[in-house]
Amino acid sequence: MKHLHTYGFVLAALLASGCASTNNSAKSPETNAEKLRAAATTYGQTITAADLSKHLNIIASDEYEGRNTGEKGQKMAAAYIAKEFKEDGLTGPVTAGSNPYYQTFDLEKSQWGEGHILIGDKKFLMMQDFFVLGSSPYQTEQTTDVVFAGYGIDDEKYSDYANVDVTGKMVVVLAGEPKGSNGNYLISGTTKASDWGNDYRSKRNAATKRGAKSVLIVTGTSADEFNSLTQRYKSYASRPSLGLKSEGKQENAAVMFVSPVAGAALLNTTPEKLLAYSSNVAKAGKPVASAFTAPKNVKVVTSRITTPVPTENVLGFIEGSDKKDEVVVVTAHYDHVGIEQDAPGDDKIFNGANDDGSGTVAVIELAEAFAQAKKEGKGPRRSILFMTVTAEEKGLLGSEYYSENPIFPLANTVANVNIDMIGRMDFDHEKQNDSNYIYVIGSDKLSSELHSINEEANQKYVNLKLDYKFNDENDPNRFYYRSDHYNFAKNGIPIIFYFNGVHADYHKASDSVDKILFDSAEKVARLAFYTTWELANRDNRIVVDSNKK
Structure with a gap:
């Protein structure tokens, strides 16, 4: 692997000035749902394969040492993500602590x-x-x-x-x-x-x-x-x-x-x-x-x-307009498993490009798109919290901590959109060389409307094959319980989980950036954007009308 872009802890200094505020010259916000739907593609198209690649080549480089929870590389990634949030105009919503973009806590x-x-x-x-x-x-x-x-x-x-x-x-x-x-x-x-x-x-x-x-x-x-x-x-x-x-x-x-x-x-x-x-x-x-x-x-x-292990979730916030007390949460985990000295071969750094660098950079891109829309007076009506969480690989601990210590009340949380491992093909699709798909998990478990919103967004804007194989309650992989969305779902909050499946490089040093299909990742990230756009801008908060396993 190549060493790319040494950032180190210098990034942390860029955050010292505290919360950024959204552009003071922002136009009066549009609150008409139909007009906002008409504007969606303007911002969805700003999410590009090139930008996803730019970010991923940084946080999944050897410099970031596999982003193991509590270690140097995870801290570097947190600083990079927070810098991106701040530069794009998102605020840091955390009032406790010295960095408003960090929800800090100790693991044990x-x-x-x-x-x-x-x-x-x-x-x-x-x-x-x-x-x-x-x-x-x-x-x-x-x-x-x-x-x-x-x-x-x-x-x-x-x-x-x-x-x-x-x-x-x-x-x-x-x-x-x-x-x-x-x-x-x-x-x-x-x-x-x-x-x-x-x-x-x-x-x-x-x-x-x-x-x-x-x-x-x-x-x-x-x-x-x-x-x-x-x-x-x-x-x-x-x-x-x-x-x-x-x-x-x-x-x-x-x-x-x-x-x-x-x-x-x-x-x-x-x-x-x-x-x-x-x-x-x-x-x-x-x-x-x-x-x-x-x-x-x-x-x-x-x-x-x-012994205590300090770590942090990284949060960027865009306040809504006429429905600002309701919050949509967009998540991905930015940690991976770090360096494994006993791993076979010469490469000991588990870069985690797909798991879940791919989801992390998608969240960064979604945040930038929504921030641009806000600056131009195009919503969002509901507030959006963009959160990259730590310690998913250790047992969904970062999202569990947030669910037990939420910055915004869970009762006001409309939905969670979670992105974990996109831009690759799993074993089944690799045989057919078919990257135009995404596994959709959990969208109908708590809300029939969330399921419909995603299907309509896909048909209108993206045209991926939506595969519900892993949404089956009898699926032995139990992916519904294995990523950060579950800590929202177990609290009665509707969730949707985007996932491209497991491949031969899963949790290996070979999960590297050169394996990512960025055109595929772009389509999935855009689908997540359009679904989030509708969740944030529709007239009514989605219903919670299901209770499926």
């Missing part, structure tokens, strides 16, 4: 420290004999009461919690779910397992509801099988993670996966006798009492070391 970087379970003189080690998935209340060594609860199931058809008091205790349960003597699962009555066997969170939730402090899931039939089955989870759990700052509350029972040897020791038995419990259940066809008596001298510690 955490990783496991000391961890063991001590049973008499036997010590079982974290990341060897057990590991924690999620958070844990055992920051310091504590004595704990242990109780066995079968498979940890609490269902109307089958409950392991009848007559078992687990309040404040460590609950040991078996992985999976019970079968009857005929080989069918007792919950479903068929050969198909239920969520009790497929999703550990079902057992966590049941333990939480019953008041348990932690639930330990005995996994595999031997130490080797435990390690084999849990290798991926264990690898994930051993890495440092970023999250929103913890309030110190443990909302759910802690989840630990334990080997059969450790699980049996916690119940003062052998792995063979513990695993034989399943045969007893199969014969009875229902939960059975166990003879396990847990030792009284169990101590546990799973300490978590945390």
Whole structure:
């Protein structure tokens, strides 16, 4: 990759003068919806492949080091985006802090420290004999009461919690779910397992509801099988993670996966006798009492070391005219995954040109187009917040923070238009060399009008193939839940998500600018613009009349 345009932190100095104001010579705003519709193409056509390329060749260059959350490259990208917003005449709407374009907050970087379970003189080690998935209340060594609860199931058809008091205790349960003597699962009555066997969170939730402090899931039939089955989870759990700052509350029972040897020791038995419990259940066809008596001298510690990681969402605001209290929010995430030293090959910088540099530069271009329209008296009637969010790659954290700490009330937020990964072809379309498409996700989930607005805008101005494949509630990829729009949707705000799909360079160092099809990105960005234009300028706020998954 080439090094392009060294900007560094010098950009931050350009922001020192505070909020920019929109052009004082702006004409009186037009508020007639039909006249504004007639003016839309004038500004939509200012969004060009050339301008998208200009911006992307900067923020997705090696100089920006992959824009990893909290690191130098992310800060450089934030400064660049804020500079563009200010130069285009957008205001910074954040009143707290020194930079009105930044919504700053601390994430929490955490990783496991000391961890063991001590049973008499036997010590079982974290990341060897057990590991924690999620958070844990055992920051310091504590004595704990242990109780066995079968498979940890609490269902109307089958409950392991009848007559078992687990309040404040460590609950040991078996992985999976019970079968009857005929080989069918007792919950479903068929050969198909239920969520009790497929999703550990079902057992966590049941333990939480019953008041348990932690639930330990005995996994595999031997130490080797435990390690084999849990290798991926264990690898994930051993890495440092970023999250929103913890309030110190443990909302759910802690989840630990334990080997059969450790699980049996916690119940003062052998792995063979513990695993034989399943045969007893199969014969009875229902939960059975166990003879396990847990030792009284169990101590546990799973300490978590945390450090703050400052980061920022970047916000640019255009105030509306006659409907200024209502706000349309346009988003993309500007972070990526940074530098991966153990990545194969010589290139270690994950530039994230498509994910989501492409969406970020589209937001910059939309902001410029609307700012120009405002200067010339052509709306918007509703206010528009252009927001590039941080830490999407860490779990949608930037948009989650905004949704919990909104600059403008969520009740006044009309819709969210989200752009993530445009200007590429996914596997299916690449086979046909067809770049004239866009996946549309979520537009009908909460508002039938938003769906219609997008379809009409596409037919009138752009003529992309609108593909709703990933909008299906049964889609296994679950993309509706995997980008920043979801933090608006879960608060009842209609959303539309533009996405070109996953390709061979996804989350690899090869996701570079030279792979972007800028003519395709231009069409998608224009569609997002025209949909936003209608949302901002129509007479009535769109209705919320759906409740689809």
